[in-house]
Amino acid sequence: MSTFTCCRAPKAVPDLSGNMSNMLKEKCKKWEQKYETVSDDLNFITFFQEMSPKIFAAIEIGSNAVRMIVGELRSSCRLCVLERWSAHLRLGDSVFESGEISEQLFQQLLQTIQGLLSKVHKYSDLKLSITATSAMRSAKNNAETAARIESIVGYPLKILSGTEECQCLADGVKSFLPPSMVLDYPLKQTFLADLGGGSLEISLLKSGKSPSCKNGDYQYSIDIGSLRLRKMVNPENELKSVITEKLLQLDEVLSANPQNRTNLILTGGNAKTFARLYPQVSANLRPENSSTVEAKNWLSMNWTEFECTEQIFQSQSEDEQIEQWKLRPQQTEVFNSALAVFRAIGSKLRTEQLCIPFFGLKESLLLSLVSVVTEKPMEDFTLVLIYGPPKKYKIGA
Structure with missing residues (x-):
């Protein structure tokens, strides 16, 4: 939902629109370059959408690594990737043998999530999701682990079922290609x-x-x-x-x-x-x-x-x-x-x-988050990627 509620100035206050326009022109050259008046509802809404872009981040807890992708919604449908992070924490190595997440592994996972969250504290108006897949699904203590993480970091951890993972990937790929x-x-x-x-x-x-x-x-x-x-x-x-x-x-x-x-x-x-x-x-x-x-x-x-x-x-x-x-x-x-x-x-x-x-589950999760927050289908958005290897987050650094 937009921070601002926009409407036309009532006819009884004829100078309101002009006064607001002058105020905005003084504060923002971009407004002066692109818009002549705020009396047009569409221009007014578009201006505030562009001036207050939303930042979205999705953390994926996979079996092979923990990854994070950060994107900025710069218009109503253009989602630009800003950062990608990867931490080499293989939950699967331990879980697929022992069947559970040990306390030592939990602490490593918690430290990794907190470290990745520290990388996005600089963004205001952040919307973030944390999702886990196969290794967490397979752990006998996955519900307890998810609850502990949520209580500490303040974000819920959703464990995708196999079917949900299939659907998320399918929706993402169909919207991307x-x-x-x-x-x-x-x-x-x-x-x-x-x-x-x-x-x-x-x-x-x-x-x-x-x-x-x-x-x-x-x-x-x-x-x-x-x-x-x-x-x-x-x-x-x-x-x-x-x-x-x-x-x-x-x-x-x-x-x-x-x-x-x-x-x-x-x-x-x-x-x-x-x-x-x-x-x-x-x-x-x-x-x-x-x-x-x-x-x-x-x-x-x-x-x-x-x-x-x-x-x-x-x-x-x-x-x-x-x-x-x-x-x-x-x-x-x-x-x-x-x-x-x-x-x-x-x-x-x-x-x-x-x-x-060059697209996968983390990109699908990012698109899914944006889709839920904006209440628009995934296919409405154009994902603009960045290239090269992701930034590496070293556990214990």
């Missing part, structure tokens, strides 16, 4: 797959003319993540088994038109790492008729090109990836496992075209 990349894509079916440290979310964004499944009917969250795969004895075989078992519902969708190929959208940190490295790796591999498109906000390619590039990464050790691609050790620990998940999903879905947007 142009329709030509999702709903208007020539292929009959478009799927979204988001891989985190603890879970894999798959949604059907476009079902084409399949009579068995409408858009949005298929949303599934599976307890497969890059951190969980590291703990498996034979991750390749276990992955195939789990994918086959958990995605049985997909068989009905895919068998309706067995000749159809699909469009797959991948999100998550490992997907973005692949997209960032792909131009370097594939420079000498692309065929002349390559379908790869390197846009500012996403990367699009033929599935065959993904498979060729993925094999190159799988042939390298962690040390080789650190040296050649400048990846951090915590990235190389899970990168090849994530690529194996992508390959298994793409094969299952008979993927023909792949799209990787």
